[in-house]
Amino acid sequence: MLKTKLHKGYQASTVKTATTDGTYIGTMKHLEKQAVNTEIQFDIALKEVNARLKAANSRVAIVQVAGSLYLQATLPLKPHDINTKGKNTKQYKISLNIPANFYGLKTAEEEANELAKLIARQQFTWTSKYLGNKQEQGEKTFGELLDNYEKIYFSSRQRNIKSEGTFFKNYLGVLNQFDRNMLAIPENIKRQFDNISNDTPSWKHRTSIALNLFCKEFNIPLVIKFKRPKPKPRQVPDESMIEDGFYQWEKYAHKRRNKRREQADYWIVFRWFYGMLATYGCRPRELFLYPDFQHWLSENKTWKVHELCKTGEREALPLYDSWIELFDLKNPQVVKLVQDYINGRDDTKGMHTLSAALSDWFNKVDLGFSPYDLRHAWAIRAHLMGIPIKAAADNLGHSVQQHTDTYQRWFGLENRKKAISHAVKKQDELQELREEIVKLKAENQELRNLLDKYQIIQTLHNN
Template sequence: MQDEFEKQFAQLKERLKAANCKAKVTKNNNSLGLQATLPLKPGDQDQKGTGTKQYLISLGIPANLDGLKTAEEEAYELGKLIARKTFAWNEKYLGVKSKRKLEVKTFGELLERFESEYFKNHKRTIKSEHSFNNYLKELKRRIPLEQLATSNNLLQILDTTEPESYPRRNLAISISIFAKYFDIDVNIAEYLKRPKAQKRNIPSDSQIESAYLGYEQYANSRQKRGIKNRKFEDNWKIYRWIYGMLATYGLRPRELFLRPNIEWWLSTQNINSTWKVDELAKTGEREVLPLHERWIELFDLKNEEICIAVAKYFTDSISYTRLNSNKLANCNWFKKAKCGFTPYDLRHAWAIRAHLIGIPIKAASENLGHSVQMHTNTYQKWFSLDNRKTAIDTATAKQDMMKVLESRVKELELENQRLKIIIERLELEKQVIK
């Protein structure tokens, strides 16, 4: 039945095209609608100065064989109105969404409905909840709830942010998602420019090793001051273990919080000391290799007692709220231990270190759980002058070594030829003596 529908849908589109109809039939989820360039809808902005805009019109026609017939009739009817220049926005073409938009007055009212509208089109997962809560947090922080929900007000709010900054881009993305669900016509393309890379403090290997000691130092100083809640007395060991794993494997923090597979981690079968990222993580499941294996021992990452404590501590970390709480706690521990950098700086450091020691970009990006393009665009820009110098010095040293080896090979070849001549001469002398 579905194949027959798709076949007839394709034929319908060809008929409309052959008839030069000004309207097209579109399919969205389980309903059919129309698409056409029309005079501006009341209240919409004339961004291009043409007086027209391309619109998608939802008529609530079901996406089935009977619906195709109805949709074709509607397309021809709309096409005639456009051709005769007699089209006018009426209740039929404005649709339910536009009437609902007129009923809701403020951003506060819309934000109360944002979650239910968003998850009508998104399956609830850890990833989708994380995305939604980021949008909601950004909107609530920036948008006056009592203001009318208009495109002009949204643009004015965006104009209060610094041009080409991360706050502007993040807010613009959140507004675009929000506006889509409530049919607010707003053009934010100019607010989505990627910001220039900010300076980032990427720690060296020695700094990473030194910062590890800060956890125990803080714990000892806390003992002297007295601990209010004995239940959390040894939490520093858990978050120090998190620190060591982030440094050694370049993981995202949530890839340790989300159903940590300690059984595999401590298994005798885990001969390569890989960390298994759970399937619910941002980019799905994967198996991650360490870069500095010596850090596994240095940071005591296979300590069975601590690993079991980690498994218990993060047992119920499968909700956005719990994951976010763990993320904030981890950031706080970085501050308490006076690391001098953030959890994600360890991920950047892993990527840069991998490049410096010659790990192919494809292998490094797969280990980190992202695309080669993402790896190149994101991590190569954090190369400091020192890192570039190290990379150049290493490459130059390799070239110098190659020249030395080539020269040595030539010397050995000449020596080999000389020895062959000596052997041949000795053989001749031997024959003469006989």
């Protein structure tokens, strides 16, 4: 469900339930949809600005041409210009080199109001400003545009830890690999993109998406075409792998070398994260961001996800209550270690640091799967257990479509065998129950017949 807010008349902010699970494909689809949604919102905002200008009896409008914003007005003739109808005025489109985005729209409205005042006072003259002698956008460096990109991005959406996480992960973190000092012209940008190694196709595709949105924002005539790579097979662990993996942490801790005293217990902290991800199927950030440890250490079995997390507030339930005890998740001493380690790192940088550290520990312990694989495993187990899709999707904090896509994509041959085996076994059990019912009915009827005979004999005997 979409909720749209218009701030200061030209800022549009859209909030909706996220449908991406944080996977590469999900993220790319989200970015592509986000670009389409932004265009729709911008068109609405542009119409609202022009409506305000008209209501103020302004004789200036704002129009979009080839990714840039222009002022449109009837003005005195330019020097050396003529009107074929013999008039001394003409309608002009004036370029101020303002890109067609929300941030630029604010500036364009200010310029439109300024021009409207000059027209109303009959003080307009063709200065260099309106003749188009400003610096061209392409003459700026990549770094200059990148510095402005953050202002532009947050001019159309509320700034909080969710939106900051999206921007720094999918845009700034990707675009920072380009030379900040190069001129932001298509040839330079394309050359640097081509130099990115093809050995990491998913990263190169992610870069192409971010780069195309960046170039479109600044009206740079460049479109990068890079085919989305096929997703790599995931090693989604089953129950036995997950339970065995829990004991790998302590084995690693005893074998590792050069462990500093102050970091000696870090493995316990990350093993707790491991157990929570396996038991509740949460996103890693849902454990890091404002965790409610007081609720967790109470009698509740739910994990409270904070409202500022990706898909808002919810209480996640475990599939197996026994894993809470098996993975020592309610141990107050362990929870205190976790709380001290997180230590209020509630900004974008802190979330990134914690997420990177978690992935690093999974690799060090050599589990054979990633933190997000535990989330996929939860979705698959829920399906195999017959949990209704809507209930499982709500528990994971994503849409039914995303939930379906997740377990279908990573279901695998072994899980299909399990699903079919469970279904066949269930049918066999139902058949056995039916046969047992028929047998019991026959025995019951036989007993009724014997009882009737006994009652007849008893009556004869009494007479």
